[in-house]
Amino acid sequence: MNRSTLFALPLFALALAGCSSTATTQMASAPVVVQQPQPVVAQPMVPTSAQTVQTARLTTSIANGFVDASALNQMTAKDSNEANSAQFYALQFGRPGAPRQWAGDKGTTGSVAVGPYVRVNNLDCRDFTHTVKIGGTDFVKKGTACREQNGNWNVVNGAA
Structure with a gap:
């Protein structure tokens, strides 16, 4: 095949495609039914673990x-508030020996270090050391x- 044939062949195909029928056909359509959304009935929620943790933090x-x-x-x-938050999160999630730092007003700072979890009378317990620095x-x-x-x-069990 020569170059002009390769070029003319696609143009010929396009010309034939343009000769097709453009008649429209009508189709019957069914009526559209719109349904109203059903009301959502609220069920009592069981608190998630995150909500339980938040409640516990506020009462510790x-x-x-x-x-x-x-x-x-x-x-x-x-x-x-800062000390409460640090104390709770150190006890709840802290790694033993990794202190959780906090900072308050006017240069007041603190840290909470915890030990490993131990089981006592079916309760999770931890040793803690809470250091507060005020005015040096x-x-x-x-x-x-x-x-x-x-x-x-x-x-x-607490000692000064």
């Missing part, structure tokens, strides 16, 4: 023996906390 308080009482008297609301002074509280059935952590 450093005022219950997690922080030295002398430091607690000098801490602001923000200091307490370190306040250290060591103890053991256990997680109750409701998810709250409570100090069962």
Whole structure:
């Protein structure tokens, strides 16, 4: 085949395609039925583990023996909130020996270090050390906390 044949062949095919019939056909269509959406009935929800954890965090308080009482008297609301959060997350999720740091108002800082989980009377327990630094002074509280059935952590043995 020569070049002109190779070039003309596709043009010839296009020309033949243009000669096809363009008549339209009519089709019968069925009526369209629109259904109303059904109402959703709300069922009581079972709290997820994340919701249970959030509830437990809010009810675990450093005022219950997690922080030295002398430091607690000098801490602001923000200091307490940060310390509560660090204490809970260290106990709940922390790796043994890896302290969780926190920072509050006016240079107040702290850290919470935990030990491994131990099982006592069917409860998960951990040793902890919570250090609070206020104005250059370190306040250290060591103890053991256990997680109750409701998810709250409570100090069962604390020393200054």
